[in-house]
Amino acid sequence: MREHHPHHRPHGDGRDGFEQRTGRERGGRGPRVFAPGDLKLLLLALIAEQPCHGYDLIRQIEGMFDGAYSPSPGVIYPTLTFLEESEMIQGDAEGGKKRYQVTELGRQSLAEQAVALDGVRMRIDVSKRSLRGHDRPAEIHEAVHNLRHALQMHHGRWSPEEILRVRDLLNNTAKAIVDGPVQEKSQ
16 A cells, blocks of 8 residues: 555665775675665755755765765666656756756655654764774674664563653764764863
C-alpha cells in the first residue's frame, strides 16, 4: 500500500554510491558513509542553499570529506532525477548541463526533516574523522557492542516517553563525542 508515496521507494544500491578514492585506502575497507536516504536529503539541502549543477554537488560533497570520499556520478545523477521526479527540485538545461534548484515542495520537505539533516551532517563529521585514520580502540569497540546489546535487550518495551529518553541519551552522547573533550578556558 505505497502507491500514494511514490517518493518513498528505495533507490540505488543502498550504499548511496560512495566510493573510497583509490590511493587513500586504509586496509581496503572504509566505514559506510551514508545511511539510506541521507544522500537525497543532503543533495536537497545543498540545492536549497544554492542552485547548482550535478558536478558542483559532487565537488561540494567531496569537500565535506576533505577529498577522502567522492560520490560517484552514477548515483548522484539518478538521485537528482529521483528528486526531480518527486518534484522536490527542478532542473533547467543551459548549455547542455542541467542546473537544479529547489521547489516549494522541496523546501517544505527540508523543513520537516531538519532533525534528520542534522543527523546527516553529524554522520559526515564522524565519517570524516574516521577516514583520517582515527580507528577505534578496543575499549571503544567493546562499549559500542554493549550499547547495541542494551538496545536489543530493550526491544518491545518502547513507550513514547522511553523512545524520547533513549533518543536524547544517544543523540547527546553522539554530539559530545563529536565535540571532543571539554577544553579548560585559560583566564
